[in-house]
Amino acid sequence: VKGKEGGEPLVQRGGAGFADENFAAIAGTMAERFRVMEFDIRGYGLSDRPVQPYSMDVWADDLAALLKEAGIARTHVYGTSMGGMVAVRFAAKYPELVDRLVVDCAAVKPDFTMRAHFEVWKRLAHAYGMGSEELALMVATHCLSRSLLDTNGREVVENIRAILGRNCSVEVFSGACTAMQEMDLRGDVGNITAPTLVTDGSEDVLTPLDLGPDGLGGRAIAEGVAGAKLHVLEGAAHTSLMEKPQEAAEVATAFLTGEV
Numbered sequence: 088v089k090g091k092e093g094g095e096p097l098v099q100r101g102g103a104g105f106a107d108e109n110f111a112a113i114a115g116t117m118a119e120r121f122r123v124m125e126f127d128i129r130g131y132g133l134s135d136r137p138v139q140p141y142s143m144d145v146w147a148d149d150l151a152a153l154l155k156e157a158g159i160a161r162t163h164v165y166g167t168s169m170g171g172m173v174a175v176r177f178a179a180k181y182p183e184l185v186d187r188l189v190v191d192c193a194a195v196k197p198d199f200t201m202r203a204h205f206e207v208w209k210r211l212a213h214a215y216g217m218g219s220e221e222l223a224l225m226v227a228t229h230c231l232s233r234s235l236l237d238t239n240g241r242e243v244v245e246n247i248r249a250i251l252g253r254n255c256s257v258e259v260f261s262g263a264c265t266a267m268q269e270m271d272l273r274g275d276v277g278n279i280t281a282p283t284l285v286t287d288g289s290e291d292v293l294t295p296l297d298l299g300p301d302g303l304g305g306r307a308i309a310e311g312v313a314g315a316k317l318h319v320l321e322g323a324a325h326t327s328l329m330e331k332p333q334e335a336a337e338v339a340t341a342f343l344t345g346e347v
Contacts, residue, residue, distance in 0.1 A: 088122050088124050089122075089123050090117070090118035090119070090123045091119060092122075094120060094122045095122065095186070095343070096122045096123075096124060096159050096161070096162040096163065097164075098123075098165070099114075099117070099125070100150075100164070100169075100174055101166075101169075101170045102169045103208075103263040103267065104217075104251045104254060105250055105251075105254065106131040106132055106254045106255065107126070108250050109170065109326070109328055109329075110165075110167070112328055112332035113328055113336040116340070117336060117340065120340055121343070128149060129145065130255055131255050131259065136255065136259050138262075139262070141262040141263055142269075143266065143270055144180075146176075146177075147173055147176045148180075150177055151184060154184055160184070161185065162186060163188070163343045164185055165189040165343070166189070166190060166193065167191040167192055167193070168191070168192050168326075169193075169263060169267060171190040171193025172193050172272065174189075174193075175193065175308065178275075178283075179275035179276075179279050180275075182279070182280045185280075185281040187345075188279065188282070189284045190305070191286045192286070192288065192291055192293075192294050192305070192325050193287075193304075193308070194294045194298060194308075195270070195275065195307065195308060196273055196298075196301075197268055197302050198301045199301060199302075201293065201294060205265075205267055208222065208225060208229075208260075209264045211225055212257045216257065217252050217257055218251060218253075223244050223245070223248035227244045227247050229292065230293055230324060231325070231329070232324040232330060234322065235324070235330055273303055276311035277311055280313075282314065283308075283316070284317075284318065284338070284342040285316070285317045287319060287327065288320045288322070288323030289319050289321045289322060289323065291323075291327070292324065293324075296319070305317070318338050320338075
């Protein structure tokens, strides 16, 4: 646990490839106001990487068990990308554990395009490996804005290549992509009782606010959770925390502290 002594607890959950490193650009800012619990979820980082079926339930249940072990009765939860999907499931399944919830760049049911993106990711991972340039190029162009990539694309791709290579195995990454392809959390949205903020980048093409008719994205989450707020980070794509870190941290902090 890092951050402000006596601050309110905050759990941050990242995506299928970046894991906890999704929050690297805002970790210091969030730690100034909260007691941030940093940990590697099952399959990632320094945690065990079992080859098994993965789902939002697996990671939600792991988080509940970890909070119990740590003696944390309630916490704020901030999830981005797949971490946002886990956060939705966790908040619906364990409402008594959630104080306030921030869901960033997430969806609750994929459409055809979203499923296709993850299928390509899986095939590239199996064909070239997690630390390959091929996979990094695809993830970069699905997750980052054209503006950012035209500014320092080669450096960003190399950074993504390194992050993917160290965070998980091909089997875990593929399992996570399958979990997102198969998930249907529509029934969870109406069961979330925690005050909720939904955020997304205006240029997000991986999990845009509005998916095709077969899917439900961030706007549907905001509309489905009673009293939820929606904030769009203009000019940012799927990895909005990397592209608009100051705005993302300020908006999340104001919401989690009850200032807005």
